[in-house]
């Protein structure tokens with residue numbers, strides 16, 4: 001699956017022209033998550049996914065992001081990939097303009113042009129997926145993002161991938177994707193597999209497959225300092241109440 005997505009991305013990049021700068025001032029991402037520790041929540045605006053199909057029919061990205069903020073999330077993730085996740089750049093720009101939390105651009109970023117584009121559409125942080133490129137290339141895009149004033153969530157699924165990256169540098173924020181992007185298999189245990197190899201100074205985020213407060217407690221016990229949650233919140237009618245239930249009053 002991941003390789004199919006990357007093929008489509010390469011084609012998109014070949015046609016990419018940079019939009020005008022649309023965002024506002026950037027808001028610190030890692031710092032906001034650290035304030036949420038022990039469970040800084042990145043809540044994701046996600047309409048659909050290749051594994052689950054359409055997740056939410058009644059889809060108003062700004063209303064959802066505002067409910068996430070009111071419920072106690074520390075950052076908002078917005079899917080901008082159109083082809084596989086029915087996302088849009090416009091969703092991110094709109095959320096950035098109307099919500100004060102930092103906004104993470106969730107997409108398959110493998111090229112410098114996409115990093116520049118992220119800044120222009122208003123991202124405070126971007127996702128870089130370890131499995132999507134060589135560690136050297138990831139470092140180049142990582143440095144470029146920081147030089148533009150953005151931050152980076154470096155995601156890995158496999159321990160091997162993390163080791164390749166740590167051989168080169170230590171990212172400030174490291175995410176474990178509990179879902180394997182090739183098979184879609186999801187297991188929260190992946191967080192414990194990775195956690196003991198993550199350097200102390202990096203902030204560890206556990207991503208995907210978190211449905212309830214017990215799941216959150218499980219990944220926290222494994223060492224996660226923040227979580228990234230999409231589907232389970234997107235399926236709820238009252239999104240704000242769902243965030244509160246997930247966090248169970250653990251953050252202010």
Ligand SMILES: O=P(O)(O)OC[C@@H](O)[C@@H](O)c1c[nH]c2ccccc12
Pocket residue numbers: 044046106107129155177207208209210228229230231232
């Ligand atoms: O909907 P979930 O299971 O709560 O997962 C959210 C997020 O982790 C997931 O959307 C995700 C993690 N890494 C990605 C990379 C690309 C696209 C999507 C993702």
